[in-house]
Every structure is written in structure tokens, then in C-alpha cells.
């Protein structure tokens with residue numbers, strides 16, 4: 664069984680995450696995609712704005728009704744800094760019957776050489792990369808050390824980010840349709856990311 668891992672801070676999860684995961688699923692014939700919120704992402708100095716439980720709730724709401732998409736709380740339960748090498752070791756040990764592919768956007772493809780113990784990671788897992796505005800990486804523009812480890816999937820770029828959503832909310836702008844309807848309602852009811 665082929666499983667895509669869509670790791671992220673998801674503060675909040677947005678439509679861009681879902682489009683990227685769906686494109687990767689179809690392009691690589693993945694049986695499932697597991698959305699995995701970090702507890703604390705290694706490269707982000709600040710803690711997320713929403714609580715861990717709120718990010719987890721929003722992810723579950725966003726995935727409702729899609730039989731291919733699932734949420735996993737591995738990194739949330741572990742706590743601390745969510746180094747991917749620890750998670751990948753755990754996943755491979757727990758599920759020897761499955762092959763995992765890590766789905767990442769262009770910003771993370773560019774940052775990949777800096778991941779903790781990346782040499783070890785690329786011996787264990789392959790990556791699926793998707794372009795992102797500002798980071799539309801083609802095979803020959805990938806960091807040299809990563810070229811054989813990242814399969815780039817072509818798709819129209821999606822101009823949505825969690826930080827832009829948080830900023831829009833802080834200006835009392837509308838984020839409707841940038842996040843799934845159920846996530847939008849959750850953000851409204853819980854007054855997240857407000858001024």
C-alpha cells in the first residue's frame with residue numbers, strides 16, 4: 664500500500680493543502696494520504712497561533728467525507744520538536760507493509776537539504792514535490808543533493824498560505840473559500856486569528 668504523508672503546521676489547514684495532496688495522490692497513484700499536524704515544526708521559531716487541539720480539529724473537519732484522506736496524531740502525541748526523521752522511523756517500524764512518500768510544497772523542497780539528518784531520511788523515504796508561488800522548482804533547479812530523491816509533480820500553482828490567511832483575518836478581511844466551509848465555520852465560532 665502506498666501512503667502519502669502530508670505533514671504541516673496547519674495553522675490553519677487550507678484549500679491549498681487539500682489541492683496539493685489530491686494532485687500528489689492522483690499523480691503517484693497513492694492509496695491514501697495521511698495528514699499529520701506537527702506539534703512544533705523544526706524550522707518555525709514561534710509556536711502556532713491556534714492551539715494544538717484547534718489545529719487537530721480543523722484538520723479533521725477539512726478531511727471529512729474524503730475516503731482517501733486521513734488524519735494522524737503521531738507528532739502531536741509525541742510532543743516536542745517534530746523532527747521528520749523520528750516520525751519516518753516510527754512509521755516504517757509500525758507499518759512494514761506500507762510504503763510512505765512524503766508530500767512537500769516548493770518552499771520545503773528548497774529547504775530540504777537543511778532537514779535534520781536528511782542523509783538518513785532520503786535512504787528511507789522518497790519525496791513528492793509540488794510547486795508553489797515563489798518556489799516553482801523544476802527538476803533541474805532542484806537543490807543538487809535532492810535531485811534523485813524528489814519527484815516533482817506539475818500542477819497549476821496555488822496562491823494560498825496559512826500566514827496570508829492569518830494576516831487577512833487580523834485585518835478583518837474575508838478568508839471564505841480559502842479554507843473548507845467547515846474550517847471557516849470553526850475559525851468564526853472560535854474567533855481564531857482575529858485582530
Ligand SMILES: Nc1ncnc2c1ncn2[C@@H]1O[C@H](COP(=O)(O)OP(=O)(O)OP(=O)(O)O)[C@@H](O)[C@H]1O
Nearest residue numbers: 670671672673679767768771795821823824825826
Ligand atoms: N499553496 C501551496 N502550494 C504548495 N504547497 C503548499 C501550499 N501551502 C502549503 N504547502 C505545503 O504544505 C505543507 C504544510 O505547510 P504549512 O502547514 O506550513 O502551511 P503554509 O501555508 O506554508 O503555512 P505558513 O504560511 O504559516 O508558513 C508544506 O510542505 C508546504 O510546502
Ligand SMILES: O=C(O)c1ccc[n+]([C@@H]2O[C@H](COP(=O)([O-])O)[C@@H](O)[C@H]2O)c1
Nearest residue numbers: 670671672704705706745746747778779
Ligand atoms: O525534520 C526536519 O528537520 C524538518 C524541517 C522542516 C520541516 N519538516 C516537516 O515538513 C513538514 C512541513 O513543515 P511546515 O513547517 O511547513 O509545516 C512538516 O511535517 C515538518 O515536520 C521537517
